[in-house]
Amino acid sequence: MKKHIKTLNTRNLQESLKKGGCGECQTSCQSACKTSCTVGNQSCEQLKK
Amino acid sequence: MIHAYRNNGYHIVLDVNSGAVHVVDELSFTLIPRIETFLEERFGTAARKEGETGPEDLAAAIVPALYPDLKEEARRAAQAEGESDPQAFFAEAVREILTLRENGELYTDDPYREYATAFKKRQTVVKALCLNVAHACNLACRYCFAGEGEYHGDRALMSAETGKAALDFLIENSGKRRNLEVDFFGGEPLLNFDVVKEIVRYGRSLEEAHDKHFRFTITTNGTLLNDEILDFVNREMDNIVLSIDGRKEINDRMRPRRAGDASVYDEIVPKYLQVAASRGGEKYFVRGTFTRENLDFCEDVKHLADLGFTQISVEPVVAEPEDPWAIREEDIPALCAEYDKLAKLYLDYRKKGKGFHFFHFNIDLEGGPCVAKRLSGCGTGCEYLGVTPWGDLYPCHQFVGNEKFIMGNVRDGITRQDIREEFLASNVYTRDACRQCFARYYCSGGCAANAWNFNGDINTVYREGCDLQRKRIECAIMIRAALAEQETEEEE
Numbered sequence: 043m044k045k046h047i048k049t050l051n052t053r054n055l056q057e058s059l060k061k062g063g064c065g066e067c068q069t070s071c072q073s074a075c076k077t078s079c080t081v082g083n084q085s086c087e088q089l090k091k
Numbered sequence: 092m093i094h095a096y097r098n099n100g101y102h103i104v105l106d107v108n109s110g111a112v113h114v115v116d117e118l119s120f121t122l123i124p125r126i127e128t129f130l131e132e133r134f135g136t137a138a139r140k141e142g143e144t145g146p147e148d149l150a151a152a153i154v155p156a157l158y159p160d161l162k163e164e165a166r167r168a169a170q171a172e173g174e175s176d177p178q179a180f181f182a183e184a185v186r187e188i189l190t191l192r193e194n195g196e197l198y199t200d201d202p203y204r205e206y207a208t209a210f211k212k213r214q215t216v217v218k219a220l221c222l223n224v225a226h227a228c229n230l231a232c233r234y235c236f237a238g239e240g241e242y243h244g245d246r247a248l249m250s251a252e253t254g255k256a257a258l259d260f261l262i263e264n265s266g267k268r269r270n271l272e273v274d275f276f277g278g279e280p281l282l283n284f285d286v287v288k289e290i291v292r293y294g295r296s297l298e299e300a301h302d303k304h305f306r307f308t309i310t311t312n313g314t315l316l317n318d319e320i321l322d323f324v325n326r327e328m329d330n331i332v333l334s335i336d337g338r339k340e341i342n343d344r345m346r347p348r349r350a351g352d353a354s355v356y357d358e359i360v361p362k363y364l365q366v367a368a369s370r371g372g373e374k375y376f377v378r379g380t381f382t383r384e385n386l387d388f389c390e391d392v393k394h395l396a397d398l399g400f401t402q403i404s405v406e407p408v409v410a411e412p413e414d415p416w417a418i419r420e421e422d423i424p425a426l427c428a429e430y431d432k433l434a435k436l437y438l439d440y441r442k443k444g445k446g447f448h449f450f451h452f453n454i455d456l457e458g459g460p461c462v463a464k465r466l467s468g469c470g471t472g473c474e475y476l477g478v479t480p481w482g483d484l485y486p487c488h489q490f491v492g493n494e495k496f497i498m499g500n501v502r503d504g505i506t507r508q509d510i511r512e513e514f515l516a517s518n519v520y521t522r523d524a525c526r527q528c529f530a531r532y533y534c535s536g537g538c539a540a541n542a543w544n545f546n547g548d549i550n551t552v553y554r555e556g557c558d559l560q561r562k563r564i565e566c567a568i569m570i571r572a573a574l575a576e577q578e579t580e581e582e583e
Contacts, residue, residue: 046119046184049196050575052456055110055465055532056195056202063463066270068306069219069475071487081465082454082533082564087270089458 053089064088093198094529095123098569099435105568107529108203111196112456114572118161118168119184125157126188127198137198146189153189154182204520207466211516216266219475220257221488224249224286225278226480230312231349234382234408234416239349240278242479242492248283249480253501254290257478260501262301274308276488281315291327308332310378312346313359316366325369333363336379337391337405345382345416364399372401376450379405382416386425389433396440396447404450407559409489409541418555427562434566438573454533454567468535472498472514486514489540514539517549524552530561 066087092107102120104113130137158165158181169180191197226247228240261271275287294305309324310332324331336342339356346355367375377400381388388405395403410417433449440446469475472486479491482501490496499506519525519536537560541553
């Protein structure tokens with residue numbers, strides 16, 4: 043049990059290199075932002091399943 | 092590369108390349124950059140190397156090297172935790188940090204650069220279109236990037252034939268991609284609602300034969316919404332974006348009618364509440380723009396939340412530098428403070444059971460995009476294209492009207508492959524400013540249209556936009572840290 047550091051659950055980006063890129067995810071500008079690119083708040087279609 | 096920052100009482104350290112997020116105590120917050128420097132000086136890099144000895148050996152070298160300088164910090168931290176031995180407390184923190192490094196969650200290298208080079212040569216398909224079904228608008232929003240809806244050209248409505256040709260083009264160019272997105276945009280798309288209906292019907296008729304699924308969305312100023320339109324939208328649209336800037340005086344000042352001076356706010360708010368309720372509080376956004384005339388935009392978000400909206404997006408204006416409402420460099424500190432205020436409001440409202448989603452704080456740490464998506468960004472010019480009423484293709488809706496970016500037409504396809512290739516090659520590694528930026532895998536290098544508008548080069552960044560983006564990301568991650576802490580407390 044770590045005492046000094048709490049690590050949040052995150053998707054390991056380096057792992058996603060091995061299995062990513064299906065391209066089924068939403069285009070970021072098609073949701074609510076039409077003027078400022080934000081990719082990090084999109085969800086992965088594969089992980090949603 | 093790491094990024095360490097304080098926000099709302101939290102000490103947060105991001106390991107940029109792995110995406111790991113650590114919430115740390117004050118002592119570790121001081122130690123993590125010091126250890127990084129120590130490792131770089133000794134080994135040339137802080138990243139773990141193959142075949143290296145374990146964290147215990149390294150800790151045995153680091154503790155005596157760093158403790159003398161940090162003795163006072165260690166004593167204070169140990170005392171605050173009721174620990175009697177500051178050096179043991181210090182050594183424990185060092186071991187925890189080195190264990191993260193051992194596990195590939197701290198001081199990781201950037202392994203994506205080579206991947207990005209290969210990525211430039213990848214085959215892409217078109218998966219999303221922004222259909223400008225109306226280059227016309229019944230409002231005359233002062234900040235409209237589309238020249239009050241007409242994109243600095245002639246007033247025009249898209250014909251059903253052009254809309255159908257756009258869907259045919261999308262299907263033909265979408266390869267094996269099943270989910271296809273089509274946003275009805277303008278101007279005001281409801282000025283051409285019959286054509287919207289016809290395009291949607293046509294799209295649905297194509298789905299089965301081509302094994303495709305259209306996700307239709309619409310962005311409207313709300314003034315023309317009625318029950319018939321809402322029924323259709325609720326049946327067919329995956330999302331509806333409802334434009335409103337927040338408080339009545341702010342909205343009506345920036346979003347006046349083209350004719351008459353009756354309050355737009357008074358007309359749209361009841362309609363928007365009806366939309367939100369009829370969609371079960373989901374799959375809609377009330378979306379506003381803030382300018383330097385409402386730098387206190389947190390009040391506008393609060394106003395929208397107090398009205399009962401739970402899906403809110405409010406974004407900085409995109410304007411010419413000489414426009415009086417354009418965000419200036421000197422406004423950035425006030426705007427960053429406003430995002431901090433908004434993040435606290437977000438947590439406070441959630442605690443009180445009246446939580447809302449703020450689009451730019453919706454960061455998905457666990458289920459977020461893969462690296463491929465983070466490198467390719469929004470897909471402008473390749474996966475995502477804007478379509479004018481007469482069928483011309485542009486890299487995205489924001490380039491429409493700038494004719495040097497016309498890429499082809501929905502009937503003839505993409506005839507300017509050079510433009511497509513220019514956008515395809517553009518990523519975080521082609522923008523110098525992104526190399527040292529912790530936010531690069533969250534924003535993917537930012538908006539190409541903004542870069543073009545401000546610098547005349549898509550491989551640059553719009554600095555003020557970056558400053559705000561970084562702040563939003565910091566706030567969004569702080570919110571995740573706060574929510575995780577609340578969950579732990581509830582479990583205990």
